[in-house]
Amino acid sequence: MNNRLKVLRAMRNWSQAELATRLDVSRQAVNAIETGKHDPSLPLAFRIARLFEMPIEEIFDDQ
Amino acid sequence: MTKEFAMTPEKRTKMYLTSAVMGFAGTVVAIAGDMFALPDYLRGFAFGILLVALALLLLRRMRDEYIEQLWNAGVSLAFVAVVLAYLFAPFLEGLFDGLSAAAPRQDFVSSGWIGPLALLAFFVGFHVKWLRSAL
Numbered sequence: 001m002n003n004r005l006k007v008l009r010a011m012r013n014w015s016q017a018e019l020a021t022r023l024d025v026s027r028q029a030v031n032a033i034e035t036g037k038h039d040p041s042l043p044l045a046f047r048i049a050r051l052f053e054m055p056i057e058e059i060f061d062d063q
Numbered sequence: 064m065t066k067e068f069a070m071t072p073e074k075r076t077k078m079y080l081t082s083a084v085m086g087f088a089g090t091v092v093a094i095a096g097d098m099f100a101l102p103d104y105l106r107g108f109a110f111g112i113l114l115v116a117l118a119l120l121l122l123r124r125m126r127d128e129y130i131e132q133l134w135n136a137g138v139s140l141a142f143v144a145v146v147l148a149y150l151f152a153p154f155l156e157g158l159f160d161g162l163s164a165a166a167p168r169q170d171f172v173s174s175g176w177i178g179p180l181a182l183l184a185f186f187v188g189f190h191v192k193w194l195r196s197a198l
Contacts, residue, residue, distance in 0.1 A: 029129035
């Protein structure tokens with residue numbers, strides 16, 4: 001699944017570690033999501049959407 | 064407790080991955096110990112490392128999504144390996160015995176090696192998933 005996580009993170013000048021801390025996941029999880037190697041669970045996807053104050057569909061794209 | 068000693072998700076994941084590496088090493092040494100009759104203290108140490116690593120991996124597998132994925136990859140490969148070995152190992156041995164005209168008896172008793180095979184397959188699956196997601 002494609003996502004804009006890396007772009008959104010860069011816009012806020014957050015490192016992967018910082019974003020991971022805010023989402024209460026590991027930095028490896030953030031890296032795996034950004035590189036498309038892992039699709040987040042629904043609760044995590046909602047946490048991401050709430051953190052960036054955007055709908056899930058604007059962050060993740062399944063096409 | 065000060066902040067620097069707090070168990071962050073990052074530290075938990077590093078501890079988990081370190082345990083997986085140690086468990087893999089312990090498994091390899093334990094299997095080699097049986098195959099090559101290594102000293103008892105070495106085999107005992109390897110089993111100890113393996114048990115501690117497995118306990119940690121089992122108890123902490125749900126702490127992070129990434130960890131859970133690695134765990135699932137390992138467990139899946141271990142299951143497939145066990146099923147294939149259980150179903151096809153006797154067949155393959157029979158095929159080999161037939162082709163080589165060897166004595167028709169069961170040389171490889173699955174109960175003796177399916178456990179180590181499962182552990183080895185688990186760690187292989189775990190590390191392959193880890194490396195693929197890191198690259």
